[in-house]
Amino acid sequence: xxxxxxxRDLWIADPSGGRALAYTxxxxxxxxxxxxxx
Amino acid sequence: xxxxxxxxxxGMYLTRRLLTYPLPDGRWLLINTLSGAIDIIAPAVAEALKxxxxxxxxxxxxxxxxxxxxxxxxxDNPAHEDRRFQELFSTMMERRKREPVQFAxxxxxxxxxxxxxxxxxxxxxxxxxxxxxxxxxxxFVAIETIRRERHPGANAHLILFGGxxxxxxxxxxxxxxxxxxxxRGFGVGVVTNGVQIEDFLxxxxxxxxxxxxxxxxxxxxQEVHDRRRPFKSxxxxxSRIVRNVEVLLQEGLPITIRINVDRENISSLPNLMAYLxxxxxxxxxxxxxxxxPVTAYTDSNQTGILxxxxxxxxxxxxxxxxxxxxxxxxxxxxxxxGHVASVLNPSSLPLRMPPLFTYCEANxxxxxxxxxxxxxxxxxxxxxxxPLAIGRFHPVFELWEDRCALWERRSVLTVPQCQSCPxxxxxxxxxxxxxxxxxxxxxxxxxxxSPQVLDRYIDRMISHIMHLAPM
Numbered sequence: 001x002x003x004x005x006x007x008r009d010l011w012i013a014d015p016s017g018g019r020a021l022a023y024t025x026x027x028x029x030x031x032x033x034x035x036x037x038x
Numbered sequence: 039x040x041x042x043x044x045x046x047x048x049g050m051y052l053t054r055r056l057l058t059y060p061l062p063d064g065r066w067l068l069i070n071t072l073s074g075a076i077d078i079i080a081p082a083v084a085e086a087l088k089x090x091x092x093x094x095x096x097x098x099x100x101x102x103x104x105x106x107x108x109x110x111x112x113x114d115n116p117a118h119e120d121r122r123f124q125e126l127f128s129t130m131m132e133r134r135k136r137e138p139v140q141f142a143x144x145x146x147x148x149x150x151x152x153x154x155x156x157x158x159x160x161x162x163x164x165x166x167x168x169x170x171x172x173x174x175x176x177x178f179v180a181i182e183t184i185r186r187e188r189h190p191g192a193n194a195h196l197i198l199f200g201g202x203x204x205x206x207x208x209x210x211x212x213x214x215x216x217x218x219x220x221x222r223g224f225g226v227g228v229v230t231n232g233v234q235i236e237d238f239l240x241x242x243x244x245x246x247x248x249x250x251x252x253x254x255x256x257x258x259x260q261e262v263h264d265r266r267r268p269f270k271s272x273x274x275x276x277s278r279i280v281r282n283v284e285v286l287l288q289e290g291l292p293i294t295i296r297i298n299v300d301r302e303n304i305s306s307l308p309n310l311m312a313y314l315x316x317x318x319x320x321x322x323x324x325x326x327x328x329x330x331p332v333t334a335y336t337d338s339n340q341t342g343i344l345x346x347x348x349x350x351x352x353x354x355x356x357x358x359x360x361x362x363x364x365x366x367x368x369x370x371x372x373x374x375x376g377h378v379a380s381v382l383n384p385s386s387l388p389l390r391m392p393p394l395f396t397y398c399e400a401n402x403x404x405x406x407x408x409x410x411x412x413x414x415x416x417x418x419x420x421x422x423x424x425p426l427a428i429g430r431f432h433p434v435f436e437l438w439e440d441r442c443a444l445w446e447r448r449s450v451l452t453v454p455q456c457q458s459c460p461x462x463x464x465x466x467x468x469x470x471x472x473x474x475x476x477x478x479x480x481x482x483x484x485x486x487x488s489p490q491v492l493d494r495y496i497d498r499m500i501s502h503i504m505h506l507a508p509m
Contacts (some may be wrong), residue, residue: 002507003077009390011392027418
């Protein structure tokens, strides 16, 4: 069995670590939100 | 041996959230849409899994069985699998609460361009109607109330949207929006076609620290862009946009060029990228660029749409094959292939995707668009379509809870056809707005050929996949 992604990258291990950008990628605008924003 | 007997007795349930692809050498590619695992298994293991799918008992090498459990393929029973799925869903929903809420203000629905693929259609062509100062103030009252009552503690971000927000007749309205945003400490993003930016410099430059991003669309070299994004008169918009972007870059404002790609313009990308480099734009630290596939949110006026696999295939052909690094631009808007391509070919899609229990921020009500009609919409694609409105902010503020609930609840756990679909966490149930346009219901899936897109992508990548894991 050859795993093409690492165990630590599985969703069940870390569902969204480091992936916040994907959620801010709306259909019309892709923005990197700064943590200092309100 | 004892552990093995126990597991057989205790049950060995193979997840149904599984996509399997036989490889030419007898091995299988597995895509696990519960755990996110992507693996290649030997022919003997494939045979065993086939038996498990038919609910037959099998003997597995204990080491393989352990590995299959670690990777989220095997569970004790269906309830065990379901519990893990619910846990993942809950974790994602908790994390989503920490994502920013987006508030889009449309000073007008009108636009001075007539882009061939515009999803807003006739909405942009009517007589110009701008938000009144009172509407702008009421929009901010609504924003503060929504934040306080529905999303306490979440970051928020303001977007100037439209129509085209940077048109001369709505300049006083834009000035007031920026002033109100500054008072409240909001960062602001601007989605503009860029043709009249020169008339807004006196507003934008003094508010530079508020501006998180100005997004301007350029769809190709001049000839291609002008054909796709002309003025009402039919005249091209390219030269004016380029002149304006140049000024913004020199002034240090954060500029993002968006390239909407479909069948008509994708082959011109190398020329556009060369042009942007020749202009020296790519050297600016405040410059970025991304590609977004034109998407068929509605059935109208949308010819030449490229599916996700077709976009990736074309890009790989033009920019150096399957392992080639995409030069100078990011790719967004990939849903069903997002996770799979980021694992199989991270040079094409380096952004790792989470499981998509929802398609976008509209589900979960984390996006609110305010229009000059005084209505609040849950999605940028749906602005101006009154039956989609979820409330109003002028003359009084109210959210219509029955409509809000539909958007808030829509996920792959609530759309009936998504509940047992093995692709669900890859596509998030599809665009809700598109589902509504096609079927009149938000609780329908909007598959848009996702299974075929994934199948075609894997087919095209077969030799690359086998190269990743030589036998």
